[in-house]
Amino acid sequence: MQFGKVLFAISALAVTALGETTSSLICATLTSTTRISIASGCSLEDFTATAQSNLDELSDCEAVRGDIHIAGSLGSAAIANVKAIYGSLIVKNATSLVSLTADSLTTITEQLALSELTILDTLSFAQLTSVGSIYFVTLPALEETGFHTGVSDTESVYISDTALTNLDGIVATDVDVFNVNNNFNLDTVDSHLETVSSALEVSFNSDDVEVSFDNLLWANNITFRNVASVSLNNLTTVNASLGFIESGFQKLSFPGITRVGGSFSIVDNDDLEEIDFSNVQSIGGGLIIANNSKLTDFSEWEDLQTVGGALVLEGSFDNGSFPSLRAVRGAFSLESDGDISCDDFSDIRGDTAGEYQCSAASFSTSASAQSSSSSTSTGGSSTHTGSSTATSSSSEDAGVALAPASLFTLLASIVLGFL
Ligand SMILES: *[C@@H]1O[C@H](CO)[C@@H](O)[C@H](O)[C@H]1NC(C)=O
Numbered sequence: 001m002q003f004g005k006v007l008f009a010i011s012a013l014a015v016t017a018l019g020e021t022t023s024s025l026i027c028a029t030l031t032s033t034t035r036i037s038i039a040s041g042c043s044l045e046d047f048t049a050t051a052q053s054n055l056d057e058l059s060d061c062e063a064v065r066g067d068i069h070i071a072g073s074l075g076s077a078a079i080a081n082v083k084a085i086y087g088s089l090i091v092k093n094a095t096s097l098v099s100l101t102a103d104s105l106t107t108i109t110e111q112l113a114l115s116e117l118t119i120l121d122t123l124s125f126a127q128l129t130s131v132g133s134i135y136f137v138t139l140p141a142l143e144e145t146g147f148h149t150g151v152s153d154t155e156s157v158y159i160s161d162t163a164l165t166n167l168d169g170i171v172a173t174d175v176d177v178f179n180v181n182n183n184f185n186l187d188t189v190d191s192h193l194e195t196v197s198s199a200l201e202v203s204f205n206s207d208d209v210e211v212s213f214d215n216l217l218w219a220n221n222i223t224f225r226n227v228a229s230v231s232l233n234n235l236t237t238v239n240a241s242l243g244f245i246e247s248g249f250q251k252l253s254f255p256g257i258t259r260v261g262g263s264f265s266i267v268d269n270d271d272l273e274e275i276d277f278s279n280v281q282s283i284g285g286g287l288i289i290a291n292n293s294k295l296t297d298f299s300e301w302e303d304l305q306t307v308g309g310a311l312v313l314e315g316s317f318d319n320g321s322f323p324s325l326r327a328v329r330g331a332f333s334l335e336s337d338g339d340i341s342c343d344d345f346s347d348i349r350g351d352t353a354g355e356y357q358c359s360a361a362s363f364s365t366s367a368s369a370q371s372s373s374s375s376t377s378t379g380g381s382s383t384h385t386g387s388s389t390a391t392s393s394s395s396e397d398a399g400v401a402l403a404p405a406s407l408f409t410l411l412a413s414i415v416l417g418f419l
């Protein structure tokens with residue numbers, strides 16, 4: 001056993017922090033390298049429990065200062081009477097551990113870190129409400145959080161590679177980080193969050209995961225990847241970046257959002273048919289809408305006035321416009337094999353600081369071939385009526401002079417189409 005001598009130092013710090021008298025003293029039986037300040041609670045140093053008997057030594061400590069580590073081959077672990085840990089509870093690579101119980105515990109000031117516990121299937125934290133951070137990683141048998149009262153106060157939630165089906169018991173409203181990834185049974189995320197000051201990410205959980213952050217007012221960064229649906233009814237501001245990526249939703253309708261401070265990506269969503277961000281007025285970084293194979297219309301950007309980075313649109317668009325757009329500070333690039341015409345974006349060319357590129361149908365409504373051509377149309381994609389590409393770093397029309405090339409390309413693509 002790793003315990004050596006006991007130091008009965010009374011810690012003034014512990015006394016004040018724990019707010020109890022020095023008379024209740026305990027832990028005398030502890031034989032340990034563990035330094036123990038017994039006042040109201042016990043002060044620990046290098047405390048690692050590898051058997052329940054080690055944890056039993058804490059049974060007279062209502063509060064513990066220092067970290068509790070649990071490791072080794074114990075099958076169950078119970079921390080009976082400890083109400084507060086001024087430090088962390090770290091359980092790692094206890095590969096025989098099936099259950100962990102700490103039903104008196106209300107507070108962990110630093111981390112609750114459980115990782116590499118391959119058969120842990122029962123957690124019970126009947127009264128835990130306040131935790132510095134929750135870190136659950138590689139808990140492949142864990143289906144429930146065990147937070148029976150609900151953790152309402154935490155800074156950070158990181159949950160990865162567990163068998164959780166929901167996040168019941170995590171009821172905090174304001175956090176720095178909320179990152180839930182690779183939990184393949186997780187099909188519901190119904191969050192109480194109101195603000196996320198650093199990053200919110202939900203990625204690669206169940207393909208069917210329905211995500212709802214209806215109390216969320218603002219978040220610094222948001223990324224949703226591989227989710228089935230997203231609801232963000234109260235969200236108004238994303239301070240930095242926002243991404244909807246590789247997901248299964250058909251519709252993204254968030255008329256409440258008015259500002260995205262960083263980049264905004266809507267990429268690789270194969271079922272997405274409809275988007276509505278009609279009240280977004282500014283995007284601080286780039287806006288990229290690409291590889292959403294069913295998205296033919298990006299009309300609902302009525303209020304968008306400025307894009308701080310590049311504006312990149314790739315897809316089979318028939319319809320779309322940015323009627324209020326006044327400035328694109330990066331490049332503009334539209335690449336479409338739908339019916340949308342470059343003519344509809346000629347106004348934006350003048351407002352674009354960077355390179356302007358448009359490769360799209362151009363014979364739909366306008367008579368003037370307005371652009372040069374270096375079309376990439378080949379046999380595989382020659383169903384549309386024509387294409388043109390314009391590349392320009394100024395607002396001038398690159399123009400008519402290059403129209404013959406455009407015709408040549410059109411012919412070439414028709415020819416290739418029949419090969
Ligand atoms: C995890 O625990 C097992 C046995 O309990 C041990 O063999 C292994 O070395 C430990 N792994 C790490 C990374 O500590």
Ligand SMILES: *[C@@H]1O[C@H](CO)[C@@H](O)[C@H](O)[C@H]1NC(C)=O
Pocket residue numbers: 197198218219220237238239
């Ligand atoms: C994000 O924006 C909201 C609304 O403008 C603001 O209240 C909040 O302080 C900002 N948060 C950060 C981290 O910048």
Ligand SMILES: *[C@@H]1O[C@H](CO)[C@@H](O)[C@H](O)[C@H]1NC(C)=O
Pocket residue numbers: 214215233234
């Ligand atoms: C939005 O927040 C308000 C309180 O700010 C709340 O009453 C309302 O239920 C929230 N909306 C949704 C859809 O949850």
Ligand SMILES: *[C@@H]1O[C@H](CO)[C@@H](O)[C@H](O)[C@H]1NC(C)=O
Pocket residue numbers: 198199220221240241262263
């Ligand atoms: C938030 O987004 C910004 C801009 O995309 C990025 O630089 C930053 O690293 C992100 N922060 C976090 C915590 O993910």
Ligand SMILES: *[C@@H]1O[C@H](CO)[C@@H](O)[C@H](O)[C@H]1NC(C)=O
Pocket residue numbers: 267288290291
């Ligand atoms: C779109 O998909 C193609 C092919 O998978 C890839 O090469 C391209 O980089 C993707 N574009 C974006 C913006 O992700």
Ligand SMILES: *[C@@H]1O[C@H](CO)[C@@H](O)[C@H](O)[C@H]1NC(C)=O
Pocket residue numbers: 297299318319
């Ligand atoms: C394109 O948008 C216009 C006006 O919003 C609408 O009348 C028209 O039906 C739309 N066309 C397609 C193909 O969606």
